[in-house]
Every structure is written in C-alpha cells, then in structure tokens.
Amino acid sequence: MTILLDLVSWTFLVLGTLAGIIGAVGLFRFPDFYSRVHAAGVTDTLCAGLVLLGLMLQAGLTLISVKLMLILVFLWLTSPVASHSLVQAALHSRLKSWRRNGEGE
C-alpha cells in the first residue's frame, strides 16, 4: 500500500516538475511579453497543482495536507490577479504585441 502511494505521489511530483520545466522553456520560446504570460501560467497552475498534490499524498491525512491544500487554493485565487495586473500594466504602457503575420499591433 505504501509502495503504491509512493508510486502515485512520485508520478505527480515528476509530472509537476516536467510541467514547470516546460513552462520555463515556453518563457524563452514565446516571442513577446503577452504570450510569455501564458507560458508562466502553466507553471502557476499545473506545475504547482501537481507538486502540491504529490506532497499531500506523502503527508497523508494530517494537518500538513490541509495546509498544502490551502496553499493551492490561495495560489490559484491570487496568481491570476498578478498575471492580470502585469498584462494590464503592459497594455497601458502601450507595449506592442507580436503578430503571426509579422506586423505589430
């Protein structure tokens, strides 16, 4: 039983780490600020969610798991606010966005 639990938890941890690495790669690959925010969103949501879920399985039914759950809830409630204000600030300072057909907007 513990082996099964460890297996599932480590799967979540490894998948979460992979999602974080992919998000970081996207941060370099995407062409402009606006699209890079979307890549950072992968790290914010899936990477954090999977890693915290894996840690919750490691901690079992304890207060630590409750705290990890609360971290996830607060992270998912607040990180959109940060992304939103960054993008809004960029738009208000008239940062040009990259377009596929080559012309800026």
Next chain:
Amino acid sequence: MSHLLLLIIGLSAFWVLLSGFWDNLLLLSLGVASVLLVALLDWRSTSSNPEPYRLAVLHRLPLYWSWLLVAIVSSNIDVMKRILFPRRFPIDPQFTRIPYTQHSSLGVAIFANSITLTPGTVAIEVDDTHILVHALTGEAARDLARGEMDRRVTRLERCEG
C-alpha cells in the same frame, strides 16, 4: 447577519487548522481575538457598501470548481503542446473582446479570474458589457467566445428563487 456568522465560523476553523492548538488557553483566546477583529473590520467595510452576498454561491462552488479543474488541465496541455512543438502547433496571439452576462461584481470577478487562471487566455480589462482578453491562439479565443464558461459562472451567481 448570516454572512457575518459564517465568516466567524470559517475564520475560526481556518485558525484552528493552521495553528493546530486546541488546549493552550492563552493562544486560543488570542485566536478568538484575531477572529473577532477581522470580523469587525469586514462588518465595517461591507456595511457602508452593501452588495448583497449570495451564500447560495457556496454550495454551487464545488461543481463549478470541478468543471474549472478539467478546463485548466486541458488548456495546460494545449499550451504545453505549443511550447514543445511550435512548428506543428503554431501560436497566434490576439486581443479579443468577450461579452459577459453576470450581474454582480462578484460574478464578473469570478469569470475574469477563471479566464486568467486557464493558461492561454488572460483577462485584461472589464467594461460595462465586455472583458478584454489576450488569447494565445485563435482556438482559445473562439473557445471562450462560445461562452460555456460565461454561462456556468452566471448560473453560479444567480439569485435564489
């Protein structure tokens, strides 16, 4: 009034879960004091601006959250695909305006936050009828324009009765 009561119960549960102290009288009374202080601040700040809270939102929240979780995972997979295979799945960033049908500011906030939480779309600005959104792909923009998320949030915030 029921809102205030619920807030006090929720804050107390939150305090106990975070501290894990049950039997130290000094710490417990400090916890009670902080809960009452926060409840007082909330009461003062909402009594001057009475937007009616709809507690019925709470019991519809789990259904919406589970739908949102699926949406988050699938849009994450889409964005990761475009990061790893940019040739096969090219990005096409664009700005688009999405109409919303929520009536309360709480509903609009939930909708805008949900848009930003799903990778591939970010809510930028809210006016009286539309939300300005930056989408990573035309597909993500069309998905949002189809309005399923909007309908679900509106159902979430609708008044009782």
